[in-house]
Amino acid sequence: xxxxxxxxxxxxxxxxxxxxxxxxxxxxxxxxxxxxxxxxxxxxxxxxxxxxxxxxxxxxxxxxxxxxxxxxxxxxxxxxxxxxxxxxxxxxxxxxxxxxxxxxxxxxxxxxxxxxxxxxxxxxxxxxxxxxxxxxxxxxxxxx
Amino acid sequence: xxxxxxxxxxxxxxxxxxxxxxxxxxxxxxxxxxxxxxxxxxxxxxxxxxxxxxxxxxxxxxxxxxxxxxxxxxxxxxxxxxxxxxxxxxxxxxxxxxxxxxxxxxxxxxxxxxxxxxxxxxxxxxxxxxxxxxxxxxxxxxxxxxxxxxxxxxxxxxxxxxxxxxxxxxxxxxxxxxxxxxxxxxxxxxxxxxxxxxxxxxxxxxxxxxxxxxxxxxxxxxxxxxxxxxxxxxxxxxxxxxxxxxxxxxxxxxxxxxxxxxxxxxxxxxxxxxxxxxxxxxxxx
Numbered sequence: 001x002x003x004x005x006x007x008x009x010x011x012x013x014x015x016x017x018x019x020x021x022x023x024x025x026x027x028x029x030x031x032x033x034x035x036x037x038x039x040x041x042x043x044x045x046x047x048x049x050x051x052x053x054x055x056x057x058x059x060x061x062x063x064x065x066x067x068x069x070x071x072x073x074x075x076x077x078x079x080x081x082x083x084x085x086x087x088x089x090x091x092x093x094x095x096x097x098x099x100x101x102x103x104x105x106x107x108x109x110x111x112x113x114x115x116x117x118x119x120x121x122x123x124x125x126x127x128x129x130x131x132x133x134x135x136x137x138x139x140x141x142x143x144x
Numbered sequence: 145x146x147x148x149x150x151x152x153x154x155x156x157x158x159x160x161x162x163x164x165x166x167x168x169x170x171x172x173x174x175x176x177x178x179x180x181x182x183x184x185x186x187x188x189x190x191x192x193x194x195x196x197x198x199x200x201x202x203x204x205x206x207x208x209x210x211x212x213x214x215x216x217x218x219x220x221x222x223x224x225x226x227x228x229x230x231x232x233x234x235x236x237x238x239x240x241x242x243x244x245x246x247x248x249x250x251x252x253x254x255x256x257x258x259x260x261x262x263x264x265x266x267x268x269x270x271x272x273x274x275x276x277x278x279x280x281x282x283x284x285x286x287x288x289x290x291x292x293x294x295x296x297x298x299x300x301x302x303x304x305x306x307x308x309x310x311x312x313x314x315x316x317x318x319x320x321x322x323x324x325x326x327x328x329x330x331x332x333x334x335x336x337x338x339x340x341x342x343x344x345x346x347x348x349x350x351x352x353x354x355x356x357x358x359x360x361x362x363x364x365x366x367x368x369x370x371x372x373x374x375x376x377x378x379x380x381x382x383x384x385x386x387x388x389x390x391x392x393x394x395x396x397x398x399x400x401x402x403x404x405x406x407x408x409x410x411x412x413x414x415x416x417x418x419x420x421x422x423x424x425x426x427x428x429x
Contacts (some may be wrong), residue, residue: 116347
Protein backbone atom coordinates (compact mmCIF):
# COMPACT_ATOMS: atom_id res chain seq x y z
CA UNK A 1 0.00 0.00 0.00
CA UNK A 2 1.28 3.45 -0.87
CA UNK A 3 2.33 5.83 1.87
CA UNK A 4 -0.01 8.68 2.70
CA UNK A 5 1.48 11.94 1.41
CA UNK A 6 -1.03 14.66 2.27
CA UNK A 7 1.51 17.39 1.46
CA UNK A 8 1.62 16.94 -2.31
CA UNK A 9 -1.12 19.51 -2.90
CA UNK A 10 0.70 22.44 -1.26
CA UNK A 11 1.72 24.88 -4.00
CA UNK A 12 5.34 25.89 -4.54
CA UNK A 13 6.54 23.43 -1.91
CA UNK A 14 8.56 20.21 -1.99
CA UNK A 15 8.55 18.19 1.21
CA UNK A 16 11.89 16.46 1.77
CA UNK A 17 10.63 12.95 2.39
CA UNK A 18 12.39 9.60 2.04
CA UNK A 19 11.82 9.55 -1.71
CA UNK A 20 13.40 12.99 -2.22
CA UNK A 21 16.17 12.10 0.20
CA UNK A 22 17.05 8.99 -1.78
CA UNK A 23 17.03 10.90 -5.05
CA UNK A 24 19.16 13.68 -3.62
CA UNK A 25 21.56 11.66 -1.52
CA UNK A 26 24.81 12.50 -3.32
CA UNK A 27 23.77 16.05 -4.12
CA UNK A 28 23.16 16.70 -0.44
CA UNK A 29 26.32 14.92 0.66
CA UNK A 30 28.30 17.05 -1.80
CA UNK A 31 26.75 20.09 -0.12
CA UNK A 32 27.84 18.79 3.29
CA UNK A 33 31.43 18.61 2.08
CA UNK A 34 31.38 22.40 1.69
CA UNK A 35 31.33 22.76 5.45
CA UNK A 36 35.11 22.30 5.36
CA UNK A 37 37.07 25.38 4.35
CA UNK A 38 39.52 23.37 2.22
CA UNK A 39 36.69 21.87 0.21
CA UNK A 40 35.12 25.27 -0.33
CA UNK A 41 38.40 26.48 -1.77
CA UNK A 42 38.76 23.46 -4.05
CA UNK A 43 35.15 23.78 -5.24
CA UNK A 44 35.53 27.47 -6.03
CA UNK A 45 38.80 26.83 -7.90
CA UNK A 46 37.18 24.37 -10.33
CA UNK A 47 33.50 23.70 -9.72
CA UNK A 48 33.01 21.18 -12.48
CA UNK A 49 36.03 19.11 -11.45
CA UNK A 50 34.93 19.10 -7.83
CA UNK A 51 31.38 18.05 -8.76
CA UNK A 52 32.76 15.23 -10.89
CA UNK A 53 34.24 13.68 -7.75
CA UNK A 54 30.70 12.94 -6.58
CA UNK A 55 28.23 10.28 -7.76
CA UNK A 56 25.69 12.94 -8.65
CA UNK A 57 23.56 12.86 -11.80
CA UNK A 58 24.54 15.18 -14.64
CA UNK A 59 21.31 17.10 -14.06
CA UNK A 60 22.19 17.66 -10.40
CA UNK A 61 25.60 18.98 -11.39
CA UNK A 62 24.09 21.35 -13.94
CA UNK A 63 21.56 22.57 -11.38
CA UNK A 64 24.38 23.35 -8.94
CA UNK A 65 26.49 25.09 -11.59
CA UNK A 66 23.43 27.18 -12.54
CA UNK A 67 22.79 27.95 -8.84
CA UNK A 68 19.15 27.20 -9.60
CA UNK A 69 17.87 26.14 -6.19
CA UNK A 70 14.40 25.17 -7.42
CA UNK A 71 16.07 22.85 -9.91
CA UNK A 72 18.34 21.48 -7.19
CA UNK A 73 15.28 20.77 -5.04
CA UNK A 74 13.48 19.01 -7.90
CA UNK A 75 16.45 16.67 -8.18
CA UNK A 76 16.34 15.82 -4.46
CA UNK A 77 18.19 18.70 -2.81
CA UNK A 78 17.16 19.94 0.62
CA UNK A 79 17.41 23.61 1.46
CA UNK A 80 19.45 23.12 4.64
CA UNK A 81 22.05 21.23 2.61
CA UNK A 82 21.86 23.56 -0.38
CA UNK A 83 22.48 26.45 2.00
CA UNK A 84 26.11 25.30 2.16
CA UNK A 85 26.48 26.27 -1.50
CA UNK A 86 25.04 29.69 -0.72
CA UNK A 87 27.40 30.06 2.21
CA UNK A 88 30.31 29.18 -0.06
CA UNK A 89 29.14 31.94 -2.42
CA UNK A 90 28.80 34.39 0.48
CA UNK A 91 25.03 34.54 0.17
CA UNK A 92 22.61 35.00 3.04
CA UNK A 93 19.66 32.70 3.65
CA UNK A 94 17.35 35.50 2.58
CA UNK A 95 19.15 35.84 -0.76
CA UNK A 96 18.89 32.09 -1.26
CA UNK A 97 15.20 31.88 -0.36
CA UNK A 98 14.38 34.89 -2.49
CA UNK A 99 16.17 33.41 -5.50
CA UNK A 100 13.52 30.69 -5.70
CA UNK A 101 10.67 33.14 -6.18
CA UNK A 102 11.82 34.99 -9.27
CA UNK A 103 11.94 38.21 -7.24
CA UNK A 104 14.95 40.45 -7.02
CA UNK A 105 16.67 40.67 -3.67
CA UNK A 106 15.01 44.05 -3.02
CA UNK A 107 11.58 42.81 -4.04
CA UNK A 108 11.82 39.79 -1.75
CA UNK A 109 13.15 41.79 1.16
CA UNK A 110 10.31 44.29 0.74
CA UNK A 111 7.78 41.46 0.81
CA UNK A 112 9.26 40.20 4.09
CA UNK A 113 9.37 43.65 5.67
CA UNK A 114 5.74 44.05 4.61
CA UNK A 115 4.78 41.00 6.68
CA UNK A 116 5.79 38.17 4.37
CA UNK A 117 3.87 36.14 1.86
CA UNK A 118 0.21 35.68 2.67
CA UNK A 119 -1.11 32.17 3.11
CA UNK A 120 -4.34 33.21 1.37
CA UNK A 121 -4.59 31.46 -1.97
CA UNK A 122 -1.43 29.52 -1.15
CA UNK A 123 -2.80 26.61 0.86
CA UNK A 124 -3.80 24.30 -1.99
CA UNK A 125 -2.73 23.86 -5.59
CA UNK A 126 -5.38 25.39 -7.82
CA UNK A 127 -6.03 28.53 -5.78
CA UNK A 128 -4.86 31.93 -6.99
CA UNK A 129 -2.13 32.96 -4.53
CA UNK A 130 1.34 34.23 -5.39
CA UNK A 131 3.03 30.82 -5.01
CA UNK A 132 0.81 29.10 -7.58
CA UNK A 133 2.42 27.77 -10.78
CA UNK A 134 0.46 30.12 -13.05
CA UNK A 135 1.77 33.15 -11.13
CA UNK A 136 5.49 32.40 -11.74
CA UNK A 137 7.89 34.10 -11.92
CA UNK A 138 6.85 36.56 -9.27
CA UNK A 139 9.27 39.41 -9.89
CA UNK A 140 11.69 41.17 -12.15
CA UNK A 141 14.53 38.70 -11.56
CA UNK A 142 12.55 35.92 -13.20
CA UNK A 143 11.54 38.10 -16.13
CA UNK A 144 15.04 39.25 -16.99
CA UNK B 145 15.84 16.48 43.81
CA UNK B 146 16.17 18.26 40.46
CA UNK B 147 13.24 20.32 39.23
CA UNK B 148 12.16 22.28 36.15
CA UNK B 149 11.52 25.89 37.08
CA UNK B 150 10.65 27.44 33.74
CA UNK B 151 10.45 26.94 30.01
CA UNK B 152 11.63 29.30 27.31
CA UNK B 153 10.48 29.30 23.68
CA UNK B 154 12.17 31.15 20.87
CA UNK B 155 12.89 31.13 17.17
CA UNK B 156 16.52 30.45 16.23
CA UNK B 157 16.98 32.27 12.90
CA UNK B 158 20.65 32.17 11.75
CA UNK B 159 20.61 35.82 10.63
CA UNK B 160 19.92 36.81 14.24
CA UNK B 161 23.18 35.17 15.26
CA UNK B 162 25.07 36.87 12.44
CA UNK B 163 23.60 40.24 13.44
CA UNK B 164 24.69 39.82 17.06
CA UNK B 165 28.14 38.62 16.02
CA UNK B 166 28.66 41.60 13.72
CA UNK B 167 27.41 44.13 16.29
CA UNK B 168 24.45 45.25 14.17
CA UNK B 169 21.64 44.80 16.66
CA UNK B 170 20.85 48.52 16.73
CA UNK B 171 20.25 48.79 12.98
CA UNK B 172 16.66 49.92 12.29
CA UNK B 173 15.74 46.59 10.70
CA UNK B 174 16.86 44.62 13.76
CA UNK B 175 16.24 47.01 16.61
CA UNK B 176 12.57 46.05 17.22
CA UNK B 177 13.51 42.38 17.36
CA UNK B 178 16.25 42.77 19.95
CA UNK B 179 14.07 45.10 21.99
CA UNK B 180 11.74 42.15 22.45
CA UNK B 181 14.54 40.21 24.15
CA UNK B 182 15.74 42.91 26.53
CA UNK B 183 13.37 41.72 29.24
CA UNK B 184 14.51 38.17 28.57
CA UNK B 185 18.18 38.93 29.15
CA UNK B 186 17.34 40.59 32.49
CA UNK B 187 15.06 37.71 33.41
CA UNK B 188 17.83 35.25 32.53
CA UNK B 189 20.26 37.02 34.87
CA UNK B 190 17.73 36.92 37.69
CA UNK B 191 16.73 33.32 36.99
CA UNK B 192 19.97 31.66 35.90
CA UNK B 193 19.37 27.92 36.15
CA UNK B 194 21.91 25.23 36.98
CA UNK B 195 21.32 23.51 33.63
CA UNK B 196 19.46 24.32 30.40
CA UNK B 197 17.88 21.40 28.58
CA UNK B 198 17.80 22.84 25.08
CA UNK B 199 15.54 21.33 22.44
CA UNK B 200 16.54 22.38 18.93
CA UNK B 201 17.11 20.96 15.51
CA UNK B 202 20.33 20.42 13.68
CA UNK B 203 20.29 21.97 10.19
CA UNK B 204 22.38 19.46 8.24
CA UNK B 205 25.37 20.28 10.42
CA UNK B 206 26.22 17.52 12.90
CA UNK B 207 23.84 15.15 11.11
CA UNK B 208 24.14 14.80 7.34
CA UNK B 209 22.23 12.14 5.43
CA UNK B 210 24.68 9.62 6.95
CA UNK B 211 22.52 9.39 10.05
CA UNK B 212 19.16 10.98 10.81
CA UNK B 213 18.20 10.39 14.45
CA UNK B 214 14.66 11.44 15.31
CA UNK B 215 15.65 12.35 18.88
CA UNK B 216 19.30 12.76 19.92
CA UNK B 217 20.51 13.69 23.39
CA UNK B 218 23.98 15.12 23.93
CA UNK B 219 25.81 13.46 26.79
CA UNK B 220 29.23 15.02 26.13
CA UNK B 221 31.24 17.31 28.40
CA UNK B 222 31.39 20.02 25.77
CA UNK B 223 30.24 21.00 22.27
CA UNK B 224 32.00 23.25 19.78
CA UNK B 225 30.06 25.87 17.78
CA UNK B 226 29.88 24.45 14.25
CA UNK B 227 31.22 25.83 10.99
CA UNK B 228 28.01 25.87 8.95
CA UNK B 229 29.76 27.20 5.86
CA UNK B 230 30.24 30.80 6.97
CA UNK B 231 32.86 29.83 9.58
CA UNK B 232 32.04 29.00 13.25
CA UNK B 233 30.12 31.62 15.24
CA UNK B 234 32.41 33.49 17.65
CA UNK B 235 30.53 32.30 20.72
CA UNK B 236 31.65 30.38 23.81
CA UNK B 237 32.11 26.63 23.77
CA UNK B 238 28.97 24.98 25.15
CA UNK B 239 29.62 23.04 28.36
CA UNK B 240 27.48 19.95 28.78
CA UNK B 241 26.21 18.15 31.84
CA UNK B 242 27.11 14.50 31.16
CA UNK B 243 25.79 13.18 34.47
CA UNK B 244 22.30 14.65 34.17
CA UNK B 245 22.18 13.97 30.42
CA UNK B 246 23.02 10.30 30.94
CA UNK B 247 20.44 10.08 33.70
CA UNK B 248 17.74 11.59 31.48
CA UNK B 249 18.74 9.33 28.58
CA UNK B 250 18.42 6.22 30.74
CA UNK B 251 15.11 7.26 32.25
CA UNK B 252 13.52 8.43 29.01
CA UNK B 253 14.60 5.34 27.05
CA UNK B 254 13.10 3.20 29.80
CA UNK B 255 9.89 5.17 29.27
CA UNK B 256 9.88 3.82 25.68
CA UNK B 257 11.40 6.76 23.78
CA UNK B 258 14.29 5.48 21.67
CA UNK B 259 16.80 8.30 22.00
CA UNK B 260 20.10 8.37 20.16
CA UNK B 261 22.95 9.06 22.55
CA UNK B 262 25.54 11.46 21.17
CA UNK B 263 28.97 11.90 22.72
CA UNK B 264 30.59 13.86 19.93
CA UNK B 265 28.96 16.62 17.94
CA UNK B 266 29.20 20.28 17.05
CA UNK B 267 26.20 22.51 17.69
CA UNK B 268 24.80 24.86 15.07
CA UNK B 269 22.76 28.07 15.14
CA UNK B 270 19.70 26.13 16.26
CA UNK B 271 21.31 25.85 19.68
CA UNK B 272 23.61 28.89 19.86
CA UNK B 273 21.20 31.58 18.62
CA UNK B 274 18.73 31.01 21.49
CA UNK B 275 21.64 31.20 23.94
CA UNK B 276 22.77 34.48 22.38
CA UNK B 277 19.26 35.92 22.49
CA UNK B 278 18.80 35.03 26.14
CA UNK B 279 22.34 35.62 27.43
CA UNK B 280 23.86 38.25 25.13
CA UNK B 281 27.57 37.98 24.46
CA UNK B 282 29.19 36.63 27.65
CA UNK B 283 32.73 35.23 27.83
CA UNK B 284 31.19 31.92 28.81
CA UNK B 285 27.56 30.72 28.83
CA UNK B 286 26.00 31.08 32.29
CA UNK B 287 25.46 27.37 32.88
CA UNK B 288 25.85 23.91 31.34
CA UNK B 289 23.55 22.95 28.48
CA UNK B 290 22.17 19.58 27.44
CA UNK B 291 21.57 19.65 23.68
CA UNK B 292 18.53 17.71 22.52
CA UNK B 293 18.28 17.53 18.74
CA UNK B 294 15.04 16.66 16.94
CA UNK B 295 14.88 15.68 13.28
CA UNK B 296 12.76 18.22 11.45
CA UNK B 297 14.79 18.08 8.23
CA UNK B 298 13.65 14.81 6.64
CA UNK B 299 9.94 14.04 6.69
CA UNK B 300 8.31 12.57 8.71
CA UNK B 301 9.33 14.53 11.77
CA UNK B 302 7.91 13.31 15.10
CA UNK B 303 4.29 14.25 15.70
CA UNK B 304 3.24 16.99 18.07
CA UNK B 305 1.70 14.37 20.30
CA UNK B 306 4.93 12.37 20.44
CA UNK B 307 6.86 15.52 21.28
CA UNK B 308 4.40 16.48 24.01
CA UNK B 309 4.59 12.98 25.53
CA UNK B 310 8.37 13.11 25.37
CA UNK B 311 8.28 16.33 27.37
CA UNK B 312 6.34 14.51 30.06
CA UNK B 313 8.94 11.73 30.11
CA UNK B 314 11.74 14.29 30.44
CA UNK B 315 9.95 15.89 33.39
CA UNK B 316 9.72 12.50 35.08
CA UNK B 317 13.39 11.84 34.40
CA UNK B 318 14.44 15.17 35.88
CA UNK B 319 12.40 14.56 38.99
CA UNK B 320 14.25 11.33 39.68
CA UNK B 321 17.70 12.95 39.60
CA UNK B 322 19.04 13.18 43.14
CA UNK B 323 21.05 16.41 43.01
CA UNK B 324 19.09 19.55 43.78
CA UNK B 325 19.35 21.23 40.39
CA UNK B 326 17.26 24.06 38.97
CA UNK B 327 16.60 23.23 35.32
CA UNK B 328 15.08 25.18 32.49
CA UNK B 329 13.79 23.51 29.37
CA UNK B 330 13.87 25.47 26.13
CA UNK B 331 11.92 24.74 22.95
CA UNK B 332 13.26 26.49 19.87
CA UNK B 333 12.62 26.97 16.14
CA UNK B 334 9.72 28.39 14.16
CA UNK B 335 7.52 30.30 13.97
CA UNK B 336 5.90 30.41 10.52
CA UNK B 337 8.45 30.33 7.73
CA UNK B 338 9.23 28.65 4.46
CA UNK B 339 12.73 28.68 2.99
CA UNK B 340 12.15 26.86 -0.27
CA UNK B 341 10.37 27.05 -3.60
CA UNK B 342 8.05 29.68 -5.04
CA UNK B 343 6.18 29.73 -1.69
CA UNK B 344 9.31 30.91 0.18
CA UNK B 345 8.67 33.81 2.53
CA UNK B 346 5.32 32.56 3.80
CA UNK B 347 4.31 34.12 7.12
CA UNK B 348 1.07 33.48 8.98
CA UNK B 349 0.58 35.80 11.95
CA UNK B 350 -2.88 34.46 12.75
CA UNK B 351 -1.59 30.91 12.95
CA UNK B 352 1.42 31.92 15.03
CA UNK B 353 -0.55 33.91 17.58
CA UNK B 354 -3.19 31.19 17.90
CA UNK B 355 -0.33 28.73 18.44
CA UNK B 356 1.12 30.87 21.23
CA UNK B 357 -2.31 31.23 22.86
CA UNK B 358 -2.99 27.53 22.75
CA UNK B 359 0.52 26.56 23.84
CA UNK B 360 -0.03 28.54 27.01
CA UNK B 361 -3.61 27.53 27.78
CA UNK B 362 -4.24 24.12 26.24
CA UNK B 363 -1.07 22.39 25.04
CA UNK B 364 -2.70 18.94 25.18
CA UNK B 365 -5.12 19.99 22.44
CA UNK B 366 -2.37 21.73 20.48
CA UNK B 367 -0.38 18.49 20.53
CA UNK B 368 -3.06 16.89 18.34
CA UNK B 369 -2.42 19.27 15.44
CA UNK B 370 -1.31 17.14 12.46
CA UNK B 371 1.88 17.80 10.46
CA UNK B 372 0.01 18.89 7.38
CA UNK B 373 -1.56 21.80 9.25
CA UNK B 374 1.90 23.16 10.08
CA UNK B 375 3.09 22.74 6.48
CA UNK B 376 0.00 24.27 4.92
CA UNK B 377 -0.54 27.10 7.40
CA UNK B 378 2.94 27.90 8.76
CA UNK B 379 5.20 26.89 5.86
CA UNK B 380 7.34 23.84 5.26
CA UNK B 381 9.91 24.94 7.87
CA UNK B 382 7.21 26.10 10.32
CA UNK B 383 7.01 22.45 11.32
CA UNK B 384 9.92 23.17 13.67
CA UNK B 385 7.21 24.34 16.09
CA UNK B 386 6.56 20.75 17.18
CA UNK B 387 9.74 21.12 19.23
CA UNK B 388 8.04 23.70 21.44
CA UNK B 389 5.67 20.97 22.57
CA UNK B 390 8.54 19.01 24.11
CA UNK B 391 9.34 21.90 26.43
CA UNK B 392 5.68 22.56 27.14
CA UNK B 393 5.03 18.90 27.95
CA UNK B 394 7.66 19.08 30.70
CA UNK B 395 5.86 21.81 32.67
CA UNK B 396 4.27 21.09 36.03
CA UNK B 397 0.65 21.86 35.10
CA UNK B 398 0.85 18.99 32.63
CA UNK B 399 2.59 16.55 34.95
CA UNK B 400 1.57 17.38 38.48
CA UNK B 401 -1.86 18.93 38.07
CA UNK B 402 -0.54 22.32 39.12
CA UNK B 403 -2.01 25.61 37.80
CA UNK B 404 -1.08 26.87 34.34
CA UNK B 405 2.37 28.46 34.25
CA UNK B 406 2.88 32.18 34.67
CA UNK B 407 3.50 33.98 31.38
CA UNK B 408 6.57 36.02 32.31
CA UNK B 409 7.10 37.32 28.79
CA UNK B 410 5.54 37.11 25.35
CA UNK B 411 6.88 38.62 22.14
CA UNK B 412 6.18 38.32 18.43
CA UNK B 413 7.85 40.05 15.52
CA UNK B 414 7.91 39.83 11.71
CA UNK B 415 10.34 39.54 10.03
CA UNK B 416 13.77 38.27 10.90
CA UNK B 417 15.16 37.45 7.49
CA UNK B 418 12.61 34.88 6.19
CA UNK B 419 10.96 34.09 9.49
CA UNK B 420 8.34 35.12 12.03
CA UNK B 421 9.94 35.31 15.46
CA UNK B 422 7.98 34.14 18.49
CA UNK B 423 9.13 34.07 22.08
CA UNK B 424 7.63 33.03 25.41
CA UNK B 425 8.90 32.60 28.94
CA UNK B 426 6.69 30.41 31.14
CA UNK B 427 7.40 29.93 34.83
CA UNK B 428 6.17 26.95 36.80
CA UNK B 429 4.03 27.89 39.77
